[in-house]
Every structure is written in C-alpha cells, then in structure tokens.
Amino acid sequence: DAMVIQNPRYQVTQFGKPVTLSCSQTLNHNVMYWYQQKSSQAPKLLFHYYDKDFNNEADTPDNFQSRRPNTSFCFLDIRSPGLGDAAMYLCATSRDQVPGYEQYFGPGTRLTVT
Amino acid sequence: SQQGEEDPQALSIQEGENATMNCSYKTSINNLQWYRQNSGRGLVHLILIRSNEREKHSGRLRVTLDTSKKSSSLLITASRAADTASYFCATAPSGVTGNQFYFGTGTSLTVIP
Numbered sequence: 001d002a003m004v005i006q007n008p009r010y011q012v013t014q015f016g017k018p019v020t021l022s023c024s025q026t027l028n029h030n031v032m033y034w035y036q037q038k039s040s041q042a043p044k045l046l047f048h049y050y051d052k053d054f055n056n057e058a059d060t061p062d063n064f065q066s067r068r069p070n071t072s073f074c075f076l077d078i079r080s081p082g083l084g085d086a087a088m089y090l091c092a093t094s095r096d097q098v099p100g101y102e103q104y105f106g107p108g109t110r111l112t113v114t
Numbered sequence: 115s116q117q118g119e120e121d122p123q124a125l126s127i128q129e130g131e132n133a134t135m136n137c138s139y140k141t142s143i144n145n146l147q148w149y150r151q152n153s154g155r156g157l158v159h160l161i162l163i164r165s166n167e168r169e170k171h172s173g174r175l176r177v178t179l180d181t182s183k184k185s186s187s188l189l190i191t192a193s194r195a196a197d198t199a200s201y202f203c204a205t206a207p208s209g210v211t212g213n214q215f216y217f218g219t220g221t222s223l224t225v226i227p
Contacts, residue, residue, distance in 0.1 A: 004156075031213060042202060042217040043157070055212055090156055094213045099144035099206045100164065101213055105156035 003027070004106035006091050012112045013081050021076040021109045023091030031094040032074040033103065034066060038087045049074060050097045078111075086113045118203055118218035126224040133190045135221040137203030138183075144206045146179060147215065148188050151200045160188075160201075165208070195227045 005024045013019040023032065031050050035043035047056045049068040063085070065077040078085055088110050092103040118139035127133050137146070145164045149157040163170045163179045163186065170177045176189040190197055200222045204215035 033214075035217075040220075040222075042219050045214055045216065048212055048214060050212055088154070092157075097212045099210075099213050100162070102147060102159040102162060103157075103204075103213070103215060105149075105158070107156045108154075110154070 004091055004093055004104050006089075006106035006109050008109060009107060010110050010112070012114060013078075014114055015083065016080050019078050019081055019111070021078075021089050021091075021111070023074045023076070023106055024072050025091075025093045025104075026072070027093055027095075027104060028071060029093035029095050029104070030071075031097050032068060033092040033094070034064075034074070034076050035090040035092065036085075036087045037090055037108070043090055046076075081111070081113045083113050086111055118205055118216065120201075120203060120218040120221045122221060123219070124222045124224075126226065127193055129193060129195055129225055129227050131193055133193050133197070133223055133225070135188050135201055135223070137186045137188070137218045139186075139203070139205045139216075139218070140184065141205070142208040143181070144208050144210075146177075146186050146206070147204045148175075148177060148186075149202045149204060149217075151202065151220075153199075157202065190223075193223075193225045195225050197223060198225045199223060 007022045033048040034046045037043040068074045088108045091106040147162045148160040174191045202220045203218040
C-alpha cells in the first residue's frame, strides 16, 4: 500500500547529540512536511518542502534543519537536542501545494532526550 | 500564532450518543479540515470544508463552517467505542502557498461502551 513511513518509531538521544529522523513516501507527492507534537498538544508545523524548495516556519528554532534529497525521502536533523525537544515528530505529505489537498501522515517518531 | 482553539478539551459520552466539538480560528481561511489521532499515532484525515461552504457530510460526520464567526463544528452521530481518539481542526490560511495547515488544540473524545 502507498504510504508515509517514518523510521525509527522510537529514538533515544543524549542531550546535545545530533540526531536524524527519517521519512519516506510512496505516494509520489510533491510536498513533504515536518511537525512537532508535544504531549497533549497540537501538532506544530516546523517546515515543509515543495519539491526541492524549502520553506521554514518563522518560529522554528535554528536547531532544526531538514533535507530532501529526492521526492521520496525527507530528513529532520536536530543539531543539538535539548530536553525541550522531546516530542513526537510527524511527517506528512500532500499531493500539491495548492490549498485544498489533504495531508497524509506517517505514524510518527517519538524522540526521547536523556 | 495561527493556531486555533478547540472546545471542549475533553469529552466523554456513552456509545450511541452524538459528540460535538468546536473549533475557533483567527485568520481568514481557504479551507478547514478535521483530523483524528488515535493515541500515540499519526493523524488521519476525516473531512475538508472550503471557505465558501457552510456544511458538509461524510458518513456519520457532519461539519459546519461559519466564516463570519471564524468557527467550525464537528458532529459525530451514533458514536462507537472505536471513535475514541483526539480530534483536531486544521486551518489553511488564505493567501499562503504550500498547503500549510495550522492545527487547533484538539478535543479528546472518549466513547464508553
């Protein structure tokens, strides 16, 4: 089945140690998104790619970076994780950037920072 | 912040009853969507309503939109235990490219068998 896949599902990292989260999609969608969701809170959009064009949300910390080497893959890099970065990270895709398309979400990666 | 607000924060009902949750937002929108999230999982799209629509139905779901009040409601009729989840509204602001959404704070629904 076509889907959005996130690996790993659970990630533990140490304070200050860089970590990379991975997302892949078989939907061939043009747009990929990264969200941060802390416990019992709404998903918060960090950034998105339309094809190779990167779009950062104004309040996304510089500690968070992203790469999209091809249509199928997108990575979230956290350069120096702090305790406050512990959260569920959700990847989503959308067929196009024109408003009106639904987003398809992966199952998420739960990040723990020790 | 473009985040919307939802109420109630939590709702507990008996199986078979209807559940209504409300969403208020701050900016003009192109469309509004509702998503469901089961505990610790990703979100699943339920329904989309465009800014020029007032009501939409999908199965047991009914969504209304009042752009003058900047609010929307989601009604789930004849609820089932499997409807237990968190429900989020997501707004797509007008004039923004990228099909970005901004999620509301969510309503946690518990349906008691």
